[in-house]
Amino acid sequence: MAHALRIAARGLGRTWPNPAVGCVIVKAGVIVGRGWTQPGGRPHAEVMALAQAGANAQGATAYVTLEPCAHHGKTGPCALALVAAGVARVVSALQDPDPRVSGQGHAILRGAGVEVIENVMHAEAIRANAGFLKRVRAGLPFVTLKLATTLDGRIATASGESRWITGASARRATHAMRLNHDAVMIGSGTARADDPDLTVRDLGAGHQPLRIVMDTHLSHNPDSRLGRSAKTHPIWLIHGPDAPAQARDAWAGQGAILLESACENNHLDPRAALQRLAAQGLTRIFCEGGGTLAASLIRAKLVDDLALFTAGALIGADGQASLAALNLAALKDAPRLTLRETKIFGPDAYSLWSV
Numbered sequence: 001m002a003h004a005l006r007i008a009a010r011g012l013g014r015t016w017p018n019p020a021v022g023c024v025i026v027k028a029g030v031i032v033g034r035g036w037t038q039p040g041g042r043p044h045a046e047v048m049a050l051a052q053a054g055a056n057a058q059g060a061t062a063y064v065t066l067e068p069c070a071h072h073g074k075t076g077p078c079a080l081a082l083v084a085a086g087v088a089r090v091v092s093a094l095q096d097p098d099p100r101v102s103g104q105g106h107a108i109l110r111g112a113g114v115e116v117i118e119n120v121m122h123a124e125a126i127r128a129n130a131g132f133l134k135r136v137r138a139g140l141p142f143v144t145l146k147l148a149t150t151l152d153g154r155i156a157t158a159s160g161e162s163r164w165i166t167g168a169s170a171r172r173a174t175h176a177m178r179l180n181h182d183a184v185m186i187g188s189g190t191a192r193a194d195d196p197d198l199t200v201r202d203l204g205a206g207h208q209p210l211r212i213v214m215d216t217h218l219s220h221n222p223d224s225r226l227g228r229s230a231k232t233h234p235i236w237l238i239h240g241p242d243a244p245a246q247a248r249d250a251w252a253g254q255g256a257i258l259l260e261s262a263c264e265n266n267h268l269d270p271r272a273a274l275q276r277l278a279a280q281g282l283t284r285i286f287c288e289g290g291g292t293l294a295a296s297l298i299r300a301k302l303v304d305d306l307a308l309f310t311a312g313a314l315i316g317a318d319g320q321a322s323l324a325a326l327n328l329a330a331l332k333d334a335p336r337l338t339l340r341e342t343k344i345f346g347p348d349a350y351s352l353w354s355v
Protein backbone atom coordinates (compact mmCIF):
# COMPACT_ATOMS: atom_id res chain seq x y z
CA MET A 1 0.00 0.00 0.00
CA ALA A 2 2.88 2.35 0.75
CA HIS A 3 4.09 1.74 -2.79
CA ALA A 4 0.61 2.23 -4.22
CA LEU A 5 0.39 5.58 -2.39
CA ARG A 6 3.78 6.55 -3.77
CA ILE A 7 2.87 5.88 -7.40
CA ALA A 8 -0.57 7.46 -6.90
CA ALA A 9 1.24 10.75 -6.22
CA ARG A 10 2.53 10.74 -9.80
CA GLY A 11 -0.97 11.70 -10.91
CA LEU A 12 -1.38 14.61 -8.48
CA GLY A 13 -2.17 17.83 -10.32
CA ARG A 14 -3.14 16.04 -13.52
CA THR A 15 -6.18 13.90 -12.76
CA TRP A 16 -8.78 16.50 -11.71
CA PRO A 17 -11.75 16.28 -11.38
CA ASN A 18 -10.81 12.73 -10.47
CA PRO A 19 -8.63 11.54 -7.59
CA ALA A 20 -5.05 10.40 -8.20
CA VAL A 21 -5.23 6.72 -7.29
CA GLY A 22 -2.51 4.06 -7.21
CA CYS A 23 -2.85 0.31 -7.68
CA VAL A 24 -0.27 -2.43 -7.13
CA ILE A 25 -1.02 -6.05 -7.98
CA VAL A 26 1.01 -8.69 -6.15
CA LYS A 27 1.17 -12.40 -6.93
CA ALA A 28 3.19 -14.76 -4.71
CA GLY A 29 5.21 -11.87 -3.28
CA VAL A 30 6.06 -10.36 -6.66
CA ILE A 31 4.65 -7.14 -8.11
CA VAL A 32 3.03 -8.13 -11.41
CA GLY A 33 1.25 -4.88 -12.21
CA ARG A 34 1.31 -1.22 -11.21
CA GLY A 35 -0.87 1.63 -12.33
CA TRP A 36 -1.94 5.12 -11.43
CA THR A 37 -4.75 7.37 -12.61
CA GLN A 38 -3.82 8.85 -15.97
CA PRO A 39 -3.84 12.56 -16.92
CA GLY A 40 -7.39 13.83 -17.24
CA GLY A 41 -8.55 11.20 -14.73
CA ARG A 42 -8.78 8.14 -17.00
CA PRO A 43 -7.95 5.35 -17.41
CA HIS A 44 -8.24 4.55 -13.73
CA ALA A 45 -5.35 3.09 -11.76
CA GLU A 46 -6.77 -0.44 -11.61
CA VAL A 47 -7.24 -0.61 -15.39
CA MET A 48 -3.58 0.34 -15.89
CA ALA A 49 -2.33 -2.18 -13.32
CA LEU A 50 -4.54 -5.01 -14.65
CA ALA A 51 -3.33 -4.39 -18.20
CA GLN A 52 0.23 -4.79 -17.00
CA ALA A 53 -0.52 -7.87 -14.89
CA GLY A 54 -2.37 -9.72 -17.66
CA ALA A 55 -2.97 -13.36 -16.74
CA ASN A 56 -0.87 -12.91 -13.59
CA ALA A 57 -3.81 -11.11 -11.97
CA GLN A 58 -5.49 -14.50 -11.51
CA GLY A 59 -5.43 -15.27 -7.78
CA ALA A 60 -3.41 -12.12 -6.99
CA THR A 61 -3.85 -9.36 -4.40
CA ALA A 62 -4.59 -5.81 -5.55
CA TYR A 63 -3.64 -2.91 -3.31
CA VAL A 64 -5.63 0.25 -4.10
CA THR A 65 -5.40 3.68 -2.49
CA LEU A 66 -9.14 4.31 -3.01
CA GLU A 67 -12.10 1.97 -3.22
CA PRO A 68 -12.41 0.63 -6.80
CA CYS A 69 -15.24 2.37 -8.64
CA ALA A 70 -18.66 0.78 -9.07
CA HIS A 71 -20.20 2.99 -11.74
CA HIS A 72 -20.29 2.73 -15.51
CA GLY A 73 -18.34 5.67 -16.89
CA LYS A 74 -16.65 5.60 -20.29
CA THR A 75 -15.37 2.17 -19.32
CA GLY A 76 -16.87 -0.40 -16.93
CA PRO A 77 -16.40 -0.25 -13.17
CA CYS A 78 -12.95 -1.11 -11.81
CA ALA A 79 -14.56 -3.43 -9.25
CA LEU A 80 -15.92 -5.60 -12.10
CA ALA A 81 -12.60 -5.44 -13.96
CA LEU A 82 -10.84 -6.81 -10.86
CA VAL A 83 -13.42 -9.59 -10.59
CA ALA A 84 -13.15 -10.44 -14.29
CA ALA A 85 -9.36 -10.67 -14.01
CA GLY A 86 -9.69 -13.23 -11.23
CA VAL A 87 -8.11 -11.12 -8.46
CA ALA A 88 -8.50 -13.06 -5.19
CA ARG A 89 -8.05 -10.26 -2.68
CA VAL A 90 -8.38 -6.47 -2.69
CA VAL A 91 -6.72 -4.37 -0.01
CA SER A 92 -8.11 -0.85 -0.02
CA ALA A 93 -7.11 2.26 1.89
CA LEU A 94 -10.23 4.40 1.80
CA GLN A 95 -13.89 4.28 0.86
CA ASP A 96 -14.68 6.47 -2.17
CA PRO A 97 -17.04 9.31 -1.12
CA ASP A 98 -18.38 9.70 -4.67
CA PRO A 99 -22.10 8.82 -4.30
CA ARG A 100 -21.82 6.57 -7.38
CA VAL A 101 -19.31 4.41 -5.50
CA SER A 102 -19.50 4.96 -1.72
CA GLY A 103 -19.14 1.35 -0.53
CA GLN A 104 -20.63 -0.25 -3.63
CA GLY A 105 -17.21 -1.01 -5.11
CA HIS A 106 -16.28 -3.04 -2.05
CA ALA A 107 -19.74 -4.65 -2.08
CA ILE A 108 -19.40 -5.75 -5.73
CA LEU A 109 -16.06 -7.36 -4.93
CA ARG A 110 -17.36 -9.19 -1.85
CA GLY A 111 -20.47 -10.27 -3.74
CA ALA A 112 -18.22 -11.92 -6.31
CA GLY A 113 -16.29 -13.80 -3.64
CA VAL A 114 -13.25 -11.52 -3.56
CA GLU A 115 -11.75 -11.02 -0.11
CA VAL A 116 -11.71 -7.30 0.77
CA ILE A 117 -9.62 -5.68 3.48
CA GLU A 118 -10.44 -2.02 4.09
CA ASN A 119 -8.79 1.06 5.63
CA VAL A 120 -5.18 -0.08 5.31
CA MET A 121 -2.94 3.03 5.68
CA HIS A 122 -6.17 4.96 6.04
CA ALA A 123 -4.67 8.20 7.43
CA GLU A 124 -2.09 8.36 4.64
CA ALA A 125 -4.80 7.78 2.04
CA ILE A 126 -6.94 10.57 3.47
CA ARG A 127 -3.96 12.85 3.05
CA ALA A 128 -3.19 11.55 -0.48
CA ASN A 129 -6.80 12.01 -1.58
CA ALA A 130 -7.39 15.26 0.37
CA GLY A 131 -8.17 17.34 -2.72
CA PHE A 132 -10.71 14.91 -4.13
CA LEU A 133 -12.28 14.33 -0.70
CA LYS A 134 -12.67 18.06 -0.12
CA ARG A 135 -14.23 18.64 -3.54
CA VAL A 136 -16.75 15.83 -3.13
CA ARG A 137 -17.59 16.40 0.54
CA ALA A 138 -17.38 20.19 0.88
CA GLY A 139 -17.69 21.43 -2.69
CA LEU A 140 -14.36 23.23 -2.21
CA PRO A 141 -10.81 22.58 -3.37
CA PHE A 142 -7.98 21.75 -0.97
CA VAL A 143 -5.93 24.94 -0.66
CA THR A 144 -2.22 25.09 0.05
CA LEU A 145 -1.06 28.60 0.86
CA LYS A 146 2.61 29.15 0.06
CA LEU A 147 4.57 31.95 1.70
CA ALA A 148 8.23 32.78 1.14
CA THR A 149 9.30 35.25 3.80
CA THR A 150 12.18 36.66 5.79
CA LEU A 151 12.65 35.59 9.40
CA ASP A 152 10.38 38.50 10.38
CA GLY A 153 7.62 37.51 7.96
CA ARG A 154 8.28 40.10 5.24
CA ILE A 155 7.90 39.42 1.53
CA ALA A 156 9.35 42.67 0.09
CA THR A 157 11.12 45.86 1.08
CA ALA A 158 9.18 49.10 1.55
CA SER A 159 9.91 49.97 -2.11
CA GLY A 160 8.50 46.62 -3.24
CA GLU A 161 11.74 44.78 -4.01
CA SER A 162 11.14 41.06 -3.63
CA ARG A 163 13.46 39.22 -6.04
CA TRP A 164 14.61 37.12 -4.36
CA ILE A 165 13.85 36.48 -0.72
CA THR A 166 14.56 32.74 -0.84
CA GLY A 167 17.29 30.93 -2.80
CA ALA A 168 17.26 28.90 -5.99
CA SER A 169 16.74 25.60 -4.22
CA ALA A 170 13.59 26.79 -2.42
CA ARG A 171 12.28 28.27 -5.65
CA ARG A 172 12.83 24.96 -7.44
CA ALA A 173 10.92 23.20 -4.65
CA THR A 174 8.10 25.70 -5.17
CA HIS A 175 7.96 24.82 -8.85
CA ALA A 176 7.77 21.13 -7.97
CA MET A 177 4.87 21.92 -5.64
CA ARG A 178 3.09 23.82 -8.43
CA LEU A 179 3.23 20.65 -10.51
CA ASN A 180 1.37 18.50 -8.02
CA HIS A 181 -1.49 20.96 -7.72
CA ASP A 182 -4.26 21.40 -10.29
CA ALA A 183 -3.84 25.17 -10.33
CA VAL A 184 -1.65 27.99 -9.12
CA MET A 185 -3.61 30.98 -7.85
CA ILE A 186 -2.68 34.59 -7.04
CA GLY A 187 -4.47 37.84 -6.31
CA SER A 188 -4.54 40.86 -8.59
CA GLY A 189 -2.10 42.84 -6.38
CA THR A 190 0.59 40.21 -6.83
CA ALA A 191 -0.20 39.91 -10.53
CA ARG A 192 0.34 43.66 -10.93
CA ALA A 193 3.40 43.91 -8.69
CA ASP A 194 5.30 40.87 -10.01
CA ASP A 195 3.99 40.45 -13.58
CA PRO A 196 4.52 36.71 -13.05
CA ASP A 197 4.27 33.97 -15.61
CA LEU A 198 3.41 31.16 -13.13
CA THR A 199 4.60 28.41 -15.44
CA VAL A 200 7.08 25.70 -14.52
CA ARG A 201 10.00 26.07 -16.87
CA ASP A 202 12.50 23.73 -15.27
CA LEU A 203 12.19 20.23 -13.79
CA GLY A 204 11.38 18.72 -17.19
CA ALA A 205 7.72 19.43 -16.53
CA GLY A 206 5.46 17.40 -18.80
CA HIS A 207 2.43 19.57 -18.06
CA GLN A 208 1.58 22.97 -16.63
CA PRO A 209 -0.81 23.66 -13.78
CA LEU A 210 -3.70 25.92 -14.59
CA ARG A 211 -3.09 29.58 -13.70
CA ILE A 212 -5.77 31.47 -11.81
CA VAL A 213 -5.97 35.15 -10.86
CA MET A 214 -8.57 36.44 -8.40
CA ASP A 215 -9.16 39.86 -9.89
CA THR A 216 -12.40 41.53 -8.71
CA HIS A 217 -12.29 44.43 -11.17
CA LEU A 218 -10.24 42.72 -13.90
CA SER A 219 -7.57 45.31 -13.31
CA HIS A 220 -4.64 43.13 -14.41
CA ASN A 221 -3.22 44.19 -17.76
CA PRO A 222 -4.21 41.80 -20.58
CA ASP A 223 -0.84 42.61 -22.14
CA SER A 224 1.02 41.21 -19.10
CA ARG A 225 3.08 38.00 -19.11
CA LEU A 226 -0.01 36.08 -18.01
CA GLY A 227 -2.11 37.63 -20.76
CA ARG A 228 0.42 37.12 -23.52
CA SER A 229 0.86 33.44 -22.67
CA ALA A 230 -2.87 32.70 -22.31
CA LYS A 231 -3.14 30.95 -25.68
CA THR A 232 -0.42 28.44 -24.86
CA HIS A 233 -1.04 27.99 -21.11
CA PRO A 234 -4.60 28.24 -19.80
CA ILE A 235 -5.44 31.15 -17.55
CA TRP A 236 -8.66 31.58 -15.59
CA LEU A 237 -9.68 34.95 -14.20
CA ILE A 238 -12.22 35.10 -11.41
CA HIS A 239 -13.86 38.51 -11.35
CA GLY A 240 -16.81 40.29 -9.80
CA PRO A 241 -20.08 41.28 -11.51
CA ASP A 242 -18.84 44.86 -11.95
CA ALA A 243 -15.76 44.04 -14.04
CA PRO A 244 -15.78 46.42 -17.04
CA ALA A 245 -16.91 44.99 -20.37
CA GLN A 246 -13.81 46.35 -22.07
CA ALA A 247 -11.50 44.37 -19.73
CA ARG A 248 -13.59 41.23 -20.20
CA ASP A 249 -13.32 41.54 -23.97
CA ALA A 250 -9.59 42.21 -23.87
CA TRP A 251 -8.91 39.17 -21.66
CA ALA A 252 -11.25 36.96 -23.66
CA GLY A 253 -9.39 38.10 -26.77
CA GLN A 254 -6.16 36.87 -25.21
CA GLY A 255 -7.76 33.46 -24.74
CA ALA A 256 -8.37 33.65 -20.99
CA ILE A 257 -11.35 31.92 -19.38
CA LEU A 258 -13.48 34.37 -17.38
CA LEU A 259 -15.45 33.19 -14.36
CA GLU A 260 -17.78 35.68 -12.75
CA SER A 261 -18.31 35.23 -9.03
CA ALA A 262 -20.13 37.02 -6.23
CA CYS A 263 -18.74 40.05 -4.38
CA GLU A 264 -19.03 41.17 -0.80
CA ASN A 265 -18.18 44.81 0.00
CA ASN A 266 -16.72 45.25 -3.45
CA HIS A 267 -14.32 42.27 -3.04
CA LEU A 268 -14.71 38.76 -4.36
CA ASP A 269 -16.28 36.48 -1.79
CA PRO A 270 -13.45 33.94 -1.43
CA ARG A 271 -15.73 31.04 -0.53
CA ALA A 272 -17.99 31.61 -3.51
CA ALA A 273 -14.93 31.88 -5.76
CA LEU A 274 -13.47 28.59 -4.52
CA GLN A 275 -16.86 26.89 -4.80
CA ARG A 276 -16.89 28.06 -8.39
CA LEU A 277 -13.49 26.42 -8.95
CA ALA A 278 -14.54 23.15 -7.28
CA ALA A 279 -17.65 23.10 -9.46
CA GLN A 280 -15.30 23.27 -12.45
CA GLY A 281 -13.60 20.15 -11.06
CA LEU A 282 -10.54 21.59 -9.33
CA THR A 283 -9.34 19.62 -6.32
CA ARG A 284 -5.96 21.08 -5.32
CA ILE A 285 -5.02 24.76 -5.44
CA PHE A 286 -1.61 26.23 -4.70
CA CYS A 287 -2.03 29.85 -3.63
CA GLU A 288 1.08 31.97 -4.00
CA GLY A 289 -0.21 35.21 -2.52
CA GLY A 290 -0.20 38.00 -2.01
CA GLY A 291 -0.94 39.10 1.49
CA THR A 292 -4.47 40.36 0.80
CA LEU A 293 -5.69 37.18 -0.87
CA ALA A 294 -3.87 35.04 1.74
CA ALA A 295 -5.54 36.89 4.61
CA SER A 296 -8.99 36.72 3.03
CA LEU A 297 -8.63 32.95 2.56
CA ILE A 298 -7.45 32.47 6.14
CA ARG A 299 -10.21 34.67 7.56
CA ALA A 300 -12.78 32.61 5.66
CA LYS A 301 -11.17 29.34 6.89
CA LEU A 302 -10.43 28.22 3.35
CA VAL A 303 -6.74 27.35 3.75
CA ASP A 304 -5.92 23.72 4.45
CA ASP A 305 -2.11 23.69 4.42
CA LEU A 306 0.49 26.41 4.80
CA ALA A 307 3.81 25.81 3.03
CA LEU A 308 6.30 28.27 4.47
CA PHE A 309 9.76 28.99 3.09
CA THR A 310 11.81 31.11 5.48
CA ALA A 311 14.98 32.92 4.42
CA GLY A 312 17.61 33.91 6.97
CA ALA A 313 17.06 37.61 6.28
CA LEU A 314 15.44 40.51 8.12
CA ILE A 315 13.60 43.43 6.56
CA GLY A 316 11.73 45.00 9.47
CA ALA A 317 8.35 46.61 9.93
CA ASP A 318 8.75 48.99 6.98
CA GLY A 319 8.81 45.96 4.68
CA GLN A 320 5.68 44.36 3.23
CA ALA A 321 3.96 41.80 5.43
CA SER A 322 3.20 38.30 4.13
CA LEU A 323 -0.33 38.49 5.45
CA ALA A 324 -2.79 41.41 5.49
CA ALA A 325 -4.89 42.12 8.61
CA LEU A 326 -6.79 39.23 10.17
CA ASN A 327 -8.60 41.62 12.55
CA LEU A 328 -8.42 39.27 15.51
CA ALA A 329 -10.41 40.42 18.52
CA ALA A 330 -8.30 38.36 20.91
CA LEU A 331 -5.27 36.09 20.88
CA LYS A 332 -7.51 33.08 21.44
CA ASP A 333 -8.97 33.75 17.99
CA ALA A 334 -5.58 33.32 16.29
CA PRO A 335 -5.59 30.32 13.94
CA ARG A 336 -3.35 27.62 15.43
CA LEU A 337 -1.59 25.45 12.87
CA THR A 338 -0.09 22.00 13.30
CA LEU A 339 3.46 21.32 12.16
CA ARG A 340 3.65 18.37 9.75
CA GLU A 341 7.05 18.53 8.15
CA THR A 342 10.31 20.50 8.16
CA LYS A 343 13.07 20.53 5.53
CA ILE A 344 16.14 22.53 4.59
CA PHE A 345 16.55 23.95 1.08
CA GLY A 346 20.05 25.38 0.76
CA PRO A 347 20.11 28.47 3.02
CA ASP A 348 16.35 28.40 3.62
CA ALA A 349 14.05 26.59 6.02
CA TYR A 350 10.81 24.95 4.90
CA SER A 351 7.91 24.00 7.11
CA LEU A 352 4.54 22.54 6.21
CA TRP A 353 1.61 23.28 8.50
CA SER A 354 -1.99 22.09 8.55
CA VAL A 355 -4.67 24.59 9.51
Ligand code: AOF
Pocket (backbone or CB within 6 Å): 017, 018, 019, 020, 021, 022, 036, 037, 041, 042, 043, 044, 045, 046, 066, 067, 068, 069, 072, 073, 074, 075, 078, 096, 098, 101
Ligand atom coordinates in the same frame (compact mmCIF):
# COMPACT_ATOMS: atom_id res chain seq x y z
C1 AOF B 1 -11.02 4.17 -9.41
N1 AOF B 1 -9.73 4.28 -9.85
O1 AOF B 1 -8.01 5.48 -10.59
C2 AOF B 1 -9.96 6.62 -9.98
C3 AOF B 1 -11.29 6.50 -9.48
O2 AOF B 1 -15.63 9.91 -14.58
P1 AOF B 1 -15.07 8.52 -14.33
O3 AOF B 1 -15.87 7.43 -14.92
O4 AOF B 1 -13.60 8.44 -14.62
O5 AOF B 1 -15.21 8.29 -12.75
C4 AOF B 1 -14.70 9.21 -11.85
C5 AOF B 1 -14.90 8.69 -10.45
O6 AOF B 1 -14.17 7.48 -10.30
C6 AOF B 1 -14.35 9.63 -9.39
O7 AOF B 1 -15.34 10.55 -8.97
C7 AOF B 1 -14.00 8.66 -8.30
O8 AOF B 1 -15.15 8.28 -7.59
C8 AOF B 1 -13.50 7.46 -9.05
N2 AOF B 1 -12.06 7.57 -9.31
N3 AOF B 1 -11.75 5.27 -9.18
O9 AOF B 1 -11.52 3.05 -9.23
C9 AOF B 1 -9.18 5.44 -10.15
N4 AOF B 1 -9.44 7.84 -10.32
Ligand code: ZN
Pocket (backbone or CB within 6 Å): 044, 045, 046, 068, 069, 070, 077, 078, 079
Ligand atom coordinates in the same frame (compact mmCIF):
# COMPACT_ATOMS: atom_id res chain seq x y z
ZN1 ZN C 1 -12.39 2.92 -11.62
